[in-house]
Amino acid sequence: MIPKGRLIIIGGDNADEHERESPQYQSFSQISRLLSDKKDDRFEIITASESMESIQKYFCEILSKEGYNNFDFIHVHKNHHTEDYTSRILEAKIVFFADYEQKTYNILENSAILKLLNKKYLTEEDFTIVGINSGAMCISGHILNGSGTDTGLGFINNCIIDTQFDHKTRFKELVKAILSHQECLGLGITGRIALIIEKGYKASCIGNGSIIVVNAKNVKNKRFREGDSLFAKYLKGHILTEGCMLNLFSGELIKDNEFNYNLNFINRNTIQ
Template sequence: MESTITPKGRIIIIRGNDKEADEESEGRLTPYDLLLKILTRSSEQKTVRIEILTTSDHLENGGKDAALKKEGYNNIGCIFLREKEDLGIYYSRISEAKIIVFDNPHFSEILKDSSIPDLLLKKYLHEENFTIAGINAGGMYLPGLVLHDKGNLVTGLGLVNNCIIDTKFRHGKRFTYLVDAVIQHQECLAIGINAGMAFIIEKGYRASCMGNSSVMVVNARNVNNKCSKKRTSVYKKNLRGHILTEGSVFDLFSGERIKKPLLPDTLNFIKRNAIQ
């Protein structure tokens, strides 16, 4: 699913706050709260068609999409993906949707032999402002490579091919797995999304952050891994890292932060006070 075309759509990877860490917090953001904030900030029309793809029925009877419906996003459908089902029956619904939400990580295996991934890629590349959102572990399967629970890499949908995204990210063994993965696949950046954050990718490379925590980016493109052995504790020279917070903008191609342009008032102030 590789392409040199600049995508017109966007991809959103969301990790809600962990229940075990914030169970008693009244301000705990659910993934759909974060999605709502993004849609509101981008002035998305509330009449747009939203399809939620899941492999379970937990969204029924006022489920997790209640935050969207409460704010007036009522044009929402839910597609329950099941194994050995003819997914062609959902083709037209996905074709008409402006926002697709993956709410469960098991969709990738179910979709892989259908025409749906090609349809999603086509819409993502050519349809202005088309949005694909991955919720929690569901977001990890949108790139081409996916970090499995035991540190092994499996195949994802391939909508993003320059990074490996981890929404189960924690310091410790999971972090070791993530770093090891990008050392072995240096064409990719490692993106570790902490609880309460959203990672928004536009034009295929321009990534911005929203939320109350942080995103860690690990860049191994300049690491010499000729002597690397998987999961061994060795010193790695030129391994780089960035910690991104809300408002940060990052270039997935260059592996560097994008500096925000100065506001006109700031530029005028600099010009007025410049040393002649």
């Protein structure tokens, strides 16, 4: 089934109170304007973080600055019944995953909330799931864990996402994960950029950063062991910047469509 909703993946943006005027912070402010053109749409922010106060301060500041005033926080933890929040999820148009990727999955696995989110994502044209910072990494079916991958929430299963990406230290880890899951693309997403995914495969870039795409679909010869260098033949990749569009199934750039993002959801989903 082709999803009718959107996914938005936002790269690492861990600005503190001394960094609010930085280009990275201002870029997220720009991206937040693409969430909805209706300022009273319901937002829910899901987090498993123990630093709830800082999470609330961060989102309140950004969303209020952009004029969004109808939002609240869902703090999930092991001793809480997530089913208590289903009525709020039913009303939501935008749902954020804010932090702590594997911990979030462990709590939401097989929950009523996760089933409802999947249903809304598949069937509602004006519904959006947003992953920000490390929370974006749990959106996929596979999560990087430092030594391989764990199971994610599975809203999308054709890519592995790294929003803490640094080509000096994280590239090898992302490549190893992709070589173990060659059906997926690796997406190394830096700060200051977001990826908007529609129909489950059409990904559009917006922002001032870059995205490294790793494609191992054609790799036949590969070799890697713990502590050894990687060897992979026919490994492909792209560097994406604002305006680029990527087919997440094939790993190829979409060249025949000019980037012109539209918040008219019905019109947007009829465009091929």
